[in-house]
Amino acid sequence: MxxxxxxxxxxxxxxxxxxxxxxxxxxxxxxxxxxxxxxxxxxxxxxxxxxxxxxxxxxxxxxxxxxxxxxxxxxxxxxxxxxxxxxxxxxxxxxxxxxxxxxxxxxxxxxxxxxxxxxxxxxxxxxxxxxxxxxxxxxxxxxxxxxxxxxxxxxxxxxxxxxxxxxxxxxxxxxxxxxxxxxxxxxxxxxxxxxxxxxxxxxxxxxxxxxxxxxxxxxxxxxxxxxxxxxxxxxxxxxxxxxxxxxxxxxxxxxxxxxRISRMVILRKSPEESGFLIDITTGLWALNVEDLFSPDTIEVATSAVAEVFSLAWNAHAKEVVITACSKS
Incomplete structure (x- = not known):
C-alpha cells in the first residue's frame, strides 16, 4: 500500500x-x-x-x-x-x-x-x-x-x-x-x-x-x-x-x-429475450419440486433453479461493447 x-x-x-x-x-x-x-x-x-x-x-x-x-x-x-x-x-x-x-x-x-x-x-x-x-x-x-x-x-x-x-x-x-x-x-x-x-x-x-x-x-x-x-x-x-x-x-x-470493454447482455424485447424466457419456462416446468420439506431439499431445488437460469442466460446472452460512461 x-x-x-x-x-x-x-x-x-x-x-x-x-x-x-x-x-x-x-x-x-x-x-x-x-x-x-x-x-x-x-x-x-x-x-x-x-x-x-x-x-x-x-x-x-x-x-x-x-x-x-x-x-x-x-x-x-x-x-x-x-x-x-x-x-x-x-x-x-x-x-x-x-x-x-x-x-x-x-x-x-x-x-x-x-x-x-x-x-x-x-x-x-x-x-x-x-x-x-x-x-x-x-x-x-x-x-x-x-x-x-x-x-x-x-x-x-x-x-x-x-x-x-x-x-x-x-x-x-x-x-x-x-x-x-x-x-x-x-x-x-x-x-x-x-x-x-x-x-x-x-x-x-x-x-x-x-x-x-x-x-x-x-x-x-x-x-x-x-x-x-x-x-x-x-x-x-x-x-x-x-x-x-x-x-x-x-x-x-x-x-x-x-x-472500451464488453459484457454479456440480453436486450429487452429482442429475439434473444424471447428465447431466454422460453428456456426458463421449460426448465422450471421440468424441475421436481414435490419434496420441499427440509433445508437440504430446498437448497438442492434452489441450486437447480439457479442452473436453469444460468444455462438459459449462457445460451442467449450476446456480447456488447460499452464505454465507462455508457448507460445501456
Missing amino acids: SSSPTEVSGGGVFQDVHIFSQNVNCNYAHVDYVLENLKDSVDVLFFQEPPWRTIRQTVSIALVESDIVMGAPRYPDWLYMVRPPTDECNPCVIAYVHRCLAHLCPSMQWDIIDHWDIFVLSLFTPKGAVNFLNIYSDNAHTAINLLSQEVNMLPAFIYMGGDFNCHSKVWDPAHTLYPLVAQHLLEFASDVRLEWAHSSNPGLTHTLHNPDLASSVIDLVFMGPLSMLSDLPRLDLNCCGPLDHVPISTLVPISEFEI
Whole structure:
C-alpha cells in the first residue's frame, strides 16, 4: 500500500487510488478519527452506515429559531460526498475523497443509480471515466437485488466494496451454503467485469462483540482482473477502532484501464429475450419440486433453479461493447 495519497508518475499521471472501506455503525467519533489519521495515506474513504446527526445550527432570516444542519463529520482535507436524505431515509453510504484527487474531478453519479444504499463515484482520467461502487446491502438484500435488476443500465466499474450482509461459502469457509443472493451478487460483479478479491490477510470481517453470536465475512471487495494482479485488498486491523466491522484497504490501479470493454447482455424485447424466457419456462416446468420439506431439499431445488437460469442466460446472452460512461 502507498504511504501517501495517490502515487503519481513522473509525467503527472495518477497511477492508483488507495481506498479504505468500513461499516462505521453510525459512530461519529470513529469517522472523525479516521478523517484525521488517514489523511496522509488514503485517497478515498467509503463508509457504510455513516453517522447522521446535528452538526451545527445556522441563523435563519425567516424563522426565530435557528436552522439545524444535519450531516456527518467534515474535514478540510476531504471532499465530502453524500446523497441527501429523502422521505426521512438517511443515507447508508458516504464517500470522502482526498483533495489530492481534485484534478480528476471526483463526482457522485446520481444519474447512474439513485438510492441511499448505493454510491457511485467517478474519477476522470486522461483515458476517460473510471467508476467505483460503495455498497451497503441490508438484511433484505435491497442493494444486491437492485443492482441485479439494473445491471443492463449500469456502466463498467473497476471497484466495488462495502458491507453486503451476504453469507456464502465462497468467501467464508465457516458457511457451507451458497445462497441464491450470493449467486446474484457474483453474477452482477461478473456482468460489470469484476471479481471477488480475497484479502491478502484473510480473516473475519464482522467480529461481533457478543461471544454468543457467530462472527462472519460479509464485508467484501470486488475488483477488475488487472487490479487483482497488482495488489489484493488487505484487512486493516489497526484501524478497526471500537467497531465490529474490520476495514478493508485496497490499492486500485487506474492508469492502465482502457475505457472500451464488453459484457454479456440480453436486450429487452429482442429475439434473444424471447428465447431466454422460453428456456426458463421449460426448465422450471421440468424441475421436481414435490419434496420441499427440509433445508437440504430446498437448497438442492434452489441450486437447480439457479442452473436453469444460468444455462438459459449462457445460451442467449450476446456480447456488447460499452464505454465507462455508457448507460445501456
